[in-house]
Amino acid sequence: MMKGGRIFAKIYLWVLMAVLYAPIVFIAVFSFTEAKSLGNWTGFSLRLYQNLFTGSMQNSAGLLSAVKNTVLIALAAATAATILGTLAAIGISKLKPRNRAVMSFLNNIPMINPDIITGVSLFLLFVFLHISQGYTTVILAHITFCTPYVVLNVMPKLSQLNPNIYEAALDLGATPMQALRKVLVPALRPGMISGFILSFTMSLDDFAVTFFTRGTIGLDTLSTFIYTDARKGGLTPELKPLMTIIFLIILVVLLLINIRNSKNDNKR
Amino acid sequence: MNKRSTWALPYFIFLLLFVVLPLIMVVVYAFQDNSGHFTLSNIAKFFSDGDSLGTFALSIEVAVENTLLCILLGYPAAYILADKNLNRSAVTVVLFILPMWINALMRTLATAELFNMAGIQLGKGTLLFGMCYDFLPFMIYPIYNQLNKMDKSYAEAAQDLGATPAEVFRKVTLPLSMPGVWSGVMMVFMPTVSTFAISEFLTNNKIKLFGTIIQENINNSMWNYGAALSLIMLIIIAITTVLQGGGNTEDAAGGAI
Numbered sequence: 001m002m003k004g005g006r007i008f009a010k011i012y013l014w015v016l017m018a019v020l021y022a023p024i025v026f027i028a029v030f031s032f033t034e035a036k037s038l039g040n041w042t043g044f045s046l047r048l049y050q051n052l053f054t055g056s057m058q059n060s061a062g063l064l065s066a067v068k069n070t071v072l073i074a075l076a077a078a079t080a081a082t083i084l085g086t087l088a089a090i091g092i093s094k095l096k097p098r099n100r101a102v103m104s105f106l107n108n109i110p111m112i113n114p115d116i117i118t119g120v121s122l123f124l125l126f127v128f129l130h131i132s133q134g135y136t137t138v139i140l141a142h143i144t145f146c147t148p149y150v151v152l153n154v155m156p157k158l159s160q161l162n163p164n165i166y167e168a169a170l171d172l173g174a175t176p177m178q179a180l181r182k183v184l185v186p187a188l189r190p191g192m193i194s195g196f197i198l199s200f201t202m203s204l205d206d207f208a209v210t211f212f213t214r215g216t217i218g219l220d221t222l223s224t225f226i227y228t229d230a231r232k233g234g235l236t237p238e239l240k241p242l243m244t245i246i247f248l249i250i251l252v253v254l255l256l257i258n259i260r261n262s263k264n265d266n267k268r
Numbered sequence: 269m270n271k272r273s274t275w276a277l278p279y280f281i282f283l284l285l286f287v288v289l290p291l292i293m294v295v296v297y298a299f300q301d302n303s304g305h306f307t308l309s310n311i312a313k314f315f316s317d318g319d320s321l322g323t324f325a326l327s328i329e330v331a332v333e334n335t336l337l338c339i340l341l342g343y344p345a346a347y348i349l350a351d352k353n354l355n356r357s358a359v360t361v362v363l364f365i366l367p368m369w370i371n372a373l374m375r376t377l378a379t380a381e382l383f384n385m386a387g388i389q390l391g392k393g394t395l396l397f398g399m400c401y402d403f404l405p406f407m408i409y410p411i412y413n414q415l416n417k418m419d420k421s422y423a424e425a426a427q428d429l430g431a432t433p434a435e436v437f438r439k440v441t442l443p444l445s446m447p448g449v450w451s452g453v454m455m456v457f458m459p460t461v462s463t464f465a466i467s468e469f470l471t472n473n474k475i476k477l478f479g480t481i482i483q484e485n486i487n488n489s490m491w492n493y494g495a496a497l498s499l500i501m502l503i504i505i506a507i508t509t510v511l512q513g514g515g516n517t518e519d520a521a522g523g524a525i
Contacts, residue, residue, distance in 0.1 A: 006353070006354060009348045009351075009354045009355075010354075012344060012345070012348065013345060013348055013349070013355070013360065016341065016345055016364075016404075017363060017364065019401070020364070020367050020401065020404065020405075021367065022379075022382060023375050023376075023378035023379045023382060023401075024367060024370055024375065024378070026378050026381070026382055027374065027378050037381075084278060084279050084282065085279070087275045087276070087278065087279065088275065088276045088278070088279030088280075090272055090275050090276075091272055091273050091274060091275030091276025091277065091279070092276045093272075094271070094272040094273040094275075094276075095273050095276060096273075099273075103276060103279075103280065103283075106280070106283040106284075106287060106288070107283070109283075109287050109288075109291075110287055112454065112458075112505060112509055113502075113505065114458045114459045114461070114462035114479075114501070114505070115459070115462070116462040116463075116464065116479050116482055116483070116498075116501075117294075117462065117498055117501060117502060117505070118290075120294065120482060120486055120494060120495070120498050121290030121291050121293060121294045121498065122286065122290050123486065124290060124293040124294060124296075124297050124491065124495060125286075125289055125290040125293045127491065128293055128296075128297075140286060141286075143282075143286075144282075144286045144287060147279065147282070151279075166272065201368075201369055204369075204371075205368070205369070205371060205372060207372065207373060207465060208462075208464070208465075208479075211483075212486065222371060223371060223372075223373055226371065226373045226374055226377070227373055227465050230373070230377055230469065235377065239374065243370065243371065243374050246370070246371075247369075247370055250366065250369045250370070251366065254362050254366060254369075255359065255362070258358055258359055258362050261358070262358055
């Protein structure tokens with residue numbers, strides 16, 4: 001490619017990136033001032049960070065429990081989805097082609113359904129069965145939209161696996177449980193880990209599904225907390241430093257993972 | 269338990285209980301009245317209600333425009349990211365998907381506030397821009413993935429056989445990258461139709477999309493009408509999926525890190 005084209009490509013990427021990051025930078029910048037509303041600058045201050053860590057703010061308990069719920073729900077859902085999805089992937093790889101097609105069709109539905117359909121349909125199910133909604137229903141709902149991604153991440157690792165390795169372990173006297181733990185899981189681990197991470201982040205970011213399945217017991221995740229807050233008119237100002245901190249943590253973690261990956265690639 | 273095919277059974281039951289059964293519930297509620305009797309009035313109500321139809325048409329319009337905008341902006345970005353001559357660093361790719369990890373509602377609120385500060389009136393323009401901003405990574409990533417795993421020798425062969433760069437792109441690269449574009453369309457189009465909070469924030473409640481009226485009906489205990497609206501959306505999803513060739517979501521799902 002010509003030099004002019006290359007420079008143009010670079011400029012295009014950077015401009016697009018600047019636009020994508022503008023709101024995040026905006027939040028970060030205004031986390032260092034005391035003003036309540038987002039776009040109001042009243043001089044540099046670390047007050048909001050101080051409030052966040054000492055818990056001395058208006059809706060402190062609400063925000064902290066929302067953060068805690070978000071993380072706990074994501075951990076529970078991602079863990080369950082990883083176990084369920086990995087077992088399912090192993091099973092699916094051994095199914096007859098017709099049953100396999102049925103499973104992959106069913107597995108595709110939650111991925112194609114928009115959040116609101118997943119949320120509303122589960123809401124109607126819980127209403128119909130008179131199941132009271134709360135933590136359990138939210139976690140179940142999150143497992144529903146996370147597991148397909150685990151299955152899809154584990155399947156390619158299974159096709160790379162020697163198909164006889166599991167039988168070999170059984171022939172050598174391992175129980176099915178031992179063969180699973182000592183032979184299959186280590187081989188499938190990379191797929192399981194990326195499935196887990198994907199599930200975890202999707203659960204963290206979910207709003208619509210949680211919104212419809214959380215019931216009326218006052219269960220809030222970060223998303224529903226922000227939604228309620230914004231609908232009331234005033235966003236809790238301490239959300240700004242909280243979002244800034246979350247962003248920095250994710251940035252550092254992702255960069256570290258990538259630097260490690262590219263080092264491994266170079267070694268190969 | 270020695271037969272490993274049985275290991276898929278728990279997930280099969282799970283899918284029946286929490287995916288298939290809920291969808292059946294949508295159909296059941298859509299054809300019932302308040303007291304649980306069979307009725308077609310919910311569906312009829314949608315087709316005779318100017319407001320719902322108007323919102324529906326507007327949602328489809330916004331979704332089409334947003335999807336086109338995302339392809340228009342996202343394709344070049346994915347192309348540049350996947351081209352080894354233009355971009356050597358995997359970190360740039362990560363930087364493009366990173367915003368997805370920040371709470372979408374918070375980002376949207378900040379976007380709306382940026383518009384306010386710039387003195388731009390919230391309305392359809394800001395809605396489109398904000399939607400595009402929210403969904404762009406979902407378009408870039410599948411196209412990037414598809415371009416990345418494409419066999420580069422096809423393009424080289426075309427070039428050796430005398431095709432100009434424009435011809436190589438039009439006749440080789442673009443057709444081969446279409447599965448990625450379709451995955452992106454699936455991840456942008458229907459979610460745009462069904463967003464609720466995002467469209468409210470970006471237009472200061474001035475513009476309602478289809479997702480908002482579903483949510484309002486469900487939240488106001490009008491479950492049957494809400495279910496009927498959901499059913500209409502499900503039918504559209506089914507049609508677009510069939511048109512697209514059976515829902516190839518694999519490209520979009522392959523480990524976003």
